[in-house]
Amino acid sequence: MFDFPITISSFIEWFDQRNESASDVAGLISEKILKINKKINAFATLDIDTIVSNISKTEQARGSAKLKGVPVGIKGNICVKDAVTSCSSKILEGFIPPYNATVIDRLEQEGALLFPGLNMDEFAFGSSCETSYYGATKNPWDITRIPGGSSGGAAAAVAAGAVVAALGSDTGGSIRQPAAMCGVVGFKPTYGRVSRYGLIAFASSLDQIGPLTRNVEDCARILEVISGYDEKDSTSVKNEVPCYTESLFKDIKGLRIGIPKEYFTSGIDEDVNVRINEAIEVLKEQGAEIVDMSLPHTKYAVSCYYIIGPAEASSNLARYDGVHYGYRDEEAKDLIEMYTATRSEGFGAEAKRRILLGTYVLSSGYYEAYYLKAQKVRTKISDDFREAFKMCDCILTPTAPTAAFKLGERIDDPLQMYLSDVFTIPANLAGLPAVSLPCGVTRENLPVGVQLMAAPFNEEVLIRVGHAFERETGYDKLLDRIEV
Ligand code: GLN
Numbered sequence: 001m002f003d004f005p006i007t008i009s010s011f012i013e014w015f016d017q018r019n020e021s022a023s024d025v026a027g028l029i030s031e032k033i034l035k036i037n038k039k040i041n042a043f044a045t046l047d048i049d050t051i052v053s054n055i056s057k058t059e060q061a062r063g064s065a066k067l068k069g070v071p072v073g074i075k076g077n078i079c080v081k082d083a084v085t086s087c088s089s090k091i092l093e094g095f096i097p098p099y100n101a102t103v104i105d106r107l108e109q110e111g112a113l114l115f116p117g118l119n120m121d122e123f124a125f126g127s128s129c130e131t132s133y134y135g136a137t138k139n140p141w142d143i144t145r146i147p148g149g150s151s152g153g154a155a156a157a158v159a160a161g162a163v164v165a166a167l168g169s170d171t172g173g174s175i176r177q178p179a180a181m182c183g184v185v186g187f188k189p190t191y192g193r194v195s196r197y198g199l200i201a202f203a204s205s206l207d208q209i210g211p212l213t214r215n216v217e218d219c220a221r222i223l224e225v226i227s228g229y230d231e232k233d234s235t236s237v238k239n240e241v242p243c244y245t246e247s248l249f250k251d252i253k254g255l256r257i258g259i260p261k262e263y264f265t266s267g268i269d270e271d272v273n274v275r276i277n278e279a280i281e282v283l284k285e286q287g288a289e290i291v292d293m294s295l296p297h298t299k300y301a302v303s304c305y306y307i308i309g310p311a312e313a314s315s316n317l318a319r320y321d322g323v324h325y326g327y328r329d330e331e332a333k334d335l336i337e338m339y340t341a342t343r344s345e346g347f348g349a350e351a352k353r354r355i356l357l358g359t360y361v362l363s364s365g366y367y368e369a370y371y372l373k374a375q376k377v378r379t380k381i382s383d384d385f386r387e388a389f390k391m392c393d394c395i396l397t398p399t400a401p402t403a404a405f406k407l408g409e410r411i412d413d414p415l416q417m418y419l420s421d422v423f424t425i426p427a428n429l430a431g432l433p434a435v436s437l438p439c440g441v442t443r444e445n446l447p448v449g450v451q452l453m454a455a456p457f458n459e460e461v462l463i464r465v466g467h468a469f470e471r472e473t474g475y476d477k478l479l480d481r482i483e484v
Pocket of ligand 1: 127309421
């Protein structure tokens with residue numbers, strides 16, 4: 001099979017040396033993607049003709065462009081002009097946005113070659129990629145297992161080497177958890193660091209876009225391109241964007257790493273525990289100081305998230321009524337019947353569950369008991385972190401309690417599914433930056449992820465610790481074991 005280097009710097013070097021046009025190279029890359037996709041279904045909608053005919057931006061990009069020719073997969077909830085952006089839902093089947101998300105403009109300015117339509121849980125509701133209308137994505141480490149979710153297509157495509165990097169979105173763990181399941185790096189930036197303009201909203205106070213890559217260096221490179229203020233997103237922040245790649249080689253001596261006791265409870269798989277404890281030892285040996293600490297309100301995070309998330313989702317999803325976008329039931333006899341039939345047929349079971357939950361917690365009489373209370377708990381969770389970052393520079397936890405589970409194993413048990421994100425949700429509630437890094441494999445040869453969280457806008461410390469860990473362990477090379 002035709003192959004290309006799958007890290008950013010090696011790809012750019014290779015691309016520069018070839019005398020072919022960007023569209024010829026895009027054609028070759030597309031062939032590889034199509035082959036891999038047949039096995040793992042990483043893309044829900046893959047329209048190669050549009051991609052290949054749409055690469056004038058890559059061809060025009062400056063010689064010094066930071067991502068010239070680099071194939072970057074885009075999760076199906078990030079709007080790409082002229083490409084189907086379906087959120088892996090029937091209700092947005094065939095929806096073609098007339099504009100680009102800001103992150104897409106930024107990638108294109110740096111010459112990236114975009115492959116939109118990565119598979120995901122419908123509207124990003126899920127942790128296994130199984131709620132997609134286009135069928136589940138499979139984990140390239142073991143195709144009988146889930147790739148994680150909701151950015152499962154993104155993690156699987158990067159792990160399989162179909163694309164060099166991908167953009168996902170993270171509302172409660174959707175970048176980090178699939179990154180852990182597929183053995184790649186997944187980074188959720190601080191809320192407000194990256195523009196959400198053009199990201200189809202799930203829960204607007206929690207959503208962030210971020211990269212999934214094969215190593216920490218590539219993560220820093222993509223982060224540098226997509227971060228920064230955007231006048232089209234009033235929640236994006238004007239803080240200056242540091243040069244993340246400059247933090248890569250700074251040593252971590254004396255850096256304080258917090259270990260919160262609430263994250264090391266029963267319910268964590270034994271193999272995951274072993275790998276996480278090894279990771280702590282590795283960092284200690286590199287001179288980091290390990291600080292035992294507590295985040296007392298963590299135990300309420302999942303309940304709090306499953307009130308606020310669905311509440312915001314139910315309101316954001318009200319716009320899909322068959323009038324403006326996508327799917328419409330054509331049989332209905334009047335407007336109300338059309339709304340009802342369109343939404344009943346267009347949304348899958350999990351989306352309906354979220355809409356019902358959200359509408360319930362916002363309804364009069366229940367609003368104070370659920371929604372308002374959850375907001376107060378959210379403040380307590382953020383306060384815990386604020387205090388914690390007086391004692392440490394970053395916090396280390398497992399990314400998920402287990403490695404990738406079998407396809408079908410949790411799909412009928414929403415509570416079990418929701419618990420996959422027990423360790424990732426707090427960072428969203430508090431708006432913190434957090435990353436999942438590969439930290440070895442289980443006895444069944446499945447990747448395990450370690451999570452690092454930092455204070456708002458301190459992405460740099462995560463890049464620094466992440467790169468030190470990767471240099472020491474070489475765990476980015478674990479991906480070489482995959483054959484798809
Ligand atoms: N798995 C979580 C959920 O189902 C998080 C999803 C996400 O981050 N988009 O809500």
